[in-house]
Amino acid sequence: MPGTLEEASTEEPFEPLARAALTLARRVAAGGTLFSAAPAWPWHAQHVAVEFVHPVVVGARAVDAVAVPAEDPVGWLRPLARRGDVVVLVADGADRTARRLAARAALWGVTSIWLAVGEPPPVGAAHHVVHLYPDPAASFSGRAVLGYHLLWELSQLCFEHPGLLAPGPSTDTAETACVGDHCVTCSDEGRLGEVLAVAGTTARCATERGEEPVDTGLLGPLAPGDLVLIHAGVALQVLPEEALLREESVLAGELPR
Amino acid sequence: MTGAEPTGFLYPFLDRAERDEAGLLAALAASGRAKAEASATITAEALAAAAPLLADAAATIAQRIRAGGRVLTIGNGGSATDAELAAASFARPPTGRSVPARALVDDPAVLTALANDIGVEAVFARQVAAAAHPSDVLVAFSTSGNSPNLLAAIAQAHRQGLYTLGMAGHDGGAMAQCAELDCCLVVRAQSVHRVQEAQDGLLDALRHAVQAALEDLAEEAAEPKGAP
Numbered sequence: 001m002p003g004t005l006e007e008a009s010t011e012e013p014f015e016p017l018a019r020a021a022l023t024l025a026r027r028v029a030a031g032g033t034l035f036s037a038a039p040a041w042p043w044h045a046q047h048v049a050v051e052f053v054h055p056v057v058v059g060a061r062a063v064d065a066v067a068v069p070a071e072d073p074v075g076w077l078r079p080l081a082r083r084g085d086v087v088v089l090v091a092d093g094a095d096r097t098a099r100r101l102a103a104r105a106a107l108w109g110v111t112s113i114w115l116a117v118g119e120p121p122p123v124g125a126a127h128h129v130v131h132l133y134p135d136p137a138a139s140f141s142g143r144a145v146l147g148y149h150l151l152w153e154l155s156q157l158c159f160e161h162p163g164l165l166a167p168g169p170s171t172d173t174a175e176t177a178c179v180g181d182h183c184v185t186c187s188d189e190g191r192l193g194e195v196l197a198v199a200g201t202t203a204r205c206a207t208e209r210g211e212e213p214v215d216t217g218l219l220g221p222l223a224p225g226d227l228v229l230i231h232a233g234v235a236l237q238v239l240p241e242e243a244l245l246r247e248e249s250v251l252a253g254e255l256p257r
Numbered sequence: 258m259t260g261a262e263p264t265g266f267l268y269p270f271l272d273r274a275e276r277d278e279a280g281l282l283a284a285l286a287a288s289g290r291a292k293a294e295a296s297a298t299i300t301a302e303a304l305a306a307a308a309p310l311l312a313d314a315a316a317t318i319a320q321r322i323r324a325g326g327r328v329l330t331i332g333n334g335g336s337a338t339d340a341e342l343a344a345a346s347f348a349r350p351p352t353g354r355s356v357p358a359r360a361l362v363d364d365p366a367v368l369t370a371l372a373n374d375i376g377v378e379a380v381f382a383r384q385v386a387a388a389a390h391p392s393d394v395l396v397a398f399s400t401s402g403n404s405p406n407l408l409a410a411i412a413q414a415h416r417q418g419l420y421t422l423g424m425a426g427h428d429g430g431a432m433a434q435c436a437e438l439d440c441c442l443v444v445r446a447q448s449v450h451r452v453q454e455a456q457d458g459l460l461d462a463l464r465h466a467v468q469a470a471l472e473d474l475a476e477e478a479a480e481p482k483g484a485p
Contacts, residue, residue: 014293018285022278043341050334056400056449140346140464145339145457146296149450153292154285163275 013130013147020113020128021151025158027086027111029165034065035077035110038090039097042070044144048088051152061159073101078225083109083210088151090144093121093131096245102126103244107194107206115151117142190229190236192243195222205230292451299451300458303444307459314440315466317420318394322467323474326392328358329419331381331410335453336398337362339460343396346464353468361385361410381410391418399423400452402430402443412437424459426452 028034036048045067052065068076068087074097077087087105091098093116102112102125114126121129132147158165193205193214201217205228216222216235227243228235318328328347330340340360347358361384362368371380385395395414397407402425411421415437422440425432429443444455 012290014286014289015282017289018282021285022282041342041345043338043345046341047335047338050338054334056335139457139461140351141342141457141461143454143457145342146293146454149454150289150292153450154289157285157288158281161275161281164278164281 013132016128016130017147017150018154020130021154022158022164023111023128024086024088024113024151025155026165026167027084028063028155029159029162030084032084032086033080033082034063035068035081035085035087036065036090037068037070037073037077037087037098037101038144039070039073039095039101040091041141041144042067044090044141044148045070047145048090048148048152051148055152055156057156060156073097074104077101077105077110078108081105081108081110085109086111086113088148089114089126090148091116092118092142093125094119099125100241100244104194106208107192109206109208109210113151115144115147117144117147190231192239193228193230193235195224195226195228197224198222203228203235205235295448296451296454299444299446300455303442303446303455304458304462306445307442307462310440310442311459311462311466314422315463315470317439318422318463318467319470319474321392321394321420322356322471324392326357326390326394326420328356328394328396329385329389329414330358330360330396330398331362331407332398333404333406335449336400339398339453339456340396342457343398343460343464346460347467350464350468353465354471356464356467356471361388378405378409381406382413385410385413385417385419389414389417389419394420394422397421397423397432397438398456399430399432400426400449402427402432402441408432408435411435415439422463424456426456 024034034052036045038044049065049067052063055062066080087101087110089098089102089112091114098114099121102114105112106127112126113128114121114130116129116131120131130147132143191207193207196204196206196211198216201215203214203216203222204211205214207230214228214230214235215233219228219235219238222228222238227239227241229237229239328344330343332340340362344358344360347356349355361381367384368380371383375383389395395411397411399407408431411423414421421438422442423432423435423438424442426444426446426449428445429441432438432441433443435441442459444452446452446455
């Protein structure tokens with residue numbers, strides 16, 4: 001029998017949910033597209049999208065929302081996503097595809113909101129993590145339906161406060177790159193980048209800061225999609241895909257050396 | 258928002274709200290907590306009200322599955338995704354035996370062909386006519402209880418001998434009055450969201466009850482018969 005959210009989790013999800021809803025409303029108000037992805041449960045991604053595209057409440061704002069196919073969501077979203085978009089993930093915290101998608105999305109400038117069912121994802125695996133329910137066996141949906149209904153309802157409340165839809169302190173720095181002892185964006189450590197295009201020994205790379213040219217002369221041939229460690233405009237190392245799955249996530253400011 | 262969901266607590270600080278991000282976040286968290294509590298209450302009430310019907314429905318469905326039947330699920334919009342979820346929960350449950358099930362909502366070629374050539378009222382009824390066997394079970398998800406294409410599919414399924422189960426909200430709408438519907442589970446709430454969340458709970462209860470009934474049938478079949 002399904003329990004309430006409070007019974008389900010030792011830490012209440014409502015404050016993280018509130019911050020996620022405000023971020024979502026801000027991205028949408030600024031013209032961003034909402035993507036939804038649920039690699040193991042495609043119906044949840046579709047439900048999120050229809051919730052925002054065709055609201056059940058008459059007069060509610062219709063939002064540009066797209067469910068990303070469960071098959072290769074990284075490959076689908078890469079050409080679709082633009083900086084300022086937002087992706088809502090509905091997935092178990094142990095879902096490797098969801099982990100990869102959230103980490104790649106950060107490089108594409110896409111804010112990630114992870115509605116986590118079952119295991120919580122590692123700290124920093126997404127910009128916003130809302131841990132809904134620890135035991136997926138107790139309820140087939142993991143109460144995810146309740147989670148994304150609340151996300152929609154709270155984001156609608158945000159639209160009633162247009163003055164607060166400009167970027168603000170609590171949703172644009174919390175839970176993002178500047179947590180941890182040594183923030184990669186503030187120190188001289190390497191930063192993660194995804195190769196977008198290669199021309200000779202220069203690659204255009206997507207990073208959390210934007211798109212930037214990177215000198216790849218130290219490395220062998222690179223291809224679009226490769227992950228590289230960037231320092232002072234130079235690509236130092238090609239990183240394996242598993243780098244996105246390390247416990248110390250790239251979003252938490254920790255990079256492999 | 259709707260009048261049924263009080264947001265008046267947001268208004269006392271409206272004058273200065275446009276700079277009060279912390280106030281908005283606190284109000285959002287409080288609203289989320291209140292809605293989750295309402296969801297849990299409505300779900301518990303729906304489960305209690307449905308308990309006798311669910312037990313009978315599960316026993317009937319289990320007998321049909323045992324006879325080679327399948328669970329076919331339908332719905333529109335968010336309820337279409339709930340129909341997909343339902344089929345997956347039967348066919349690929351996290352625990353217990355799996356129950357053959359398929360959703361009739363997830364093939365855009367079929368849906369658009371029927372909607373374009375005949376009309377949206379036919380998108381499920383024609384699939385039932387083409388695919389259903391008399392031992393199958395049709396489960397229809399609705400919040401209003403009034404969707405014409407669900408009612409058409411229920412009538413078609415009934416004509417073909419299927420067992421029909423519907424989930425509806427509010428007062429049950431037309432589904433509550435539908436003579437072709439063998440079992441109608443109504444979540445008596447106004448919010449579409451709270452209705453779907455309670456239906457999510459009803460679905461879990463139904464699936465567990467069907468699995469348990471199938472176990473009972475398997476045990477009965479395994480016992481020696483006719484011993485003196």
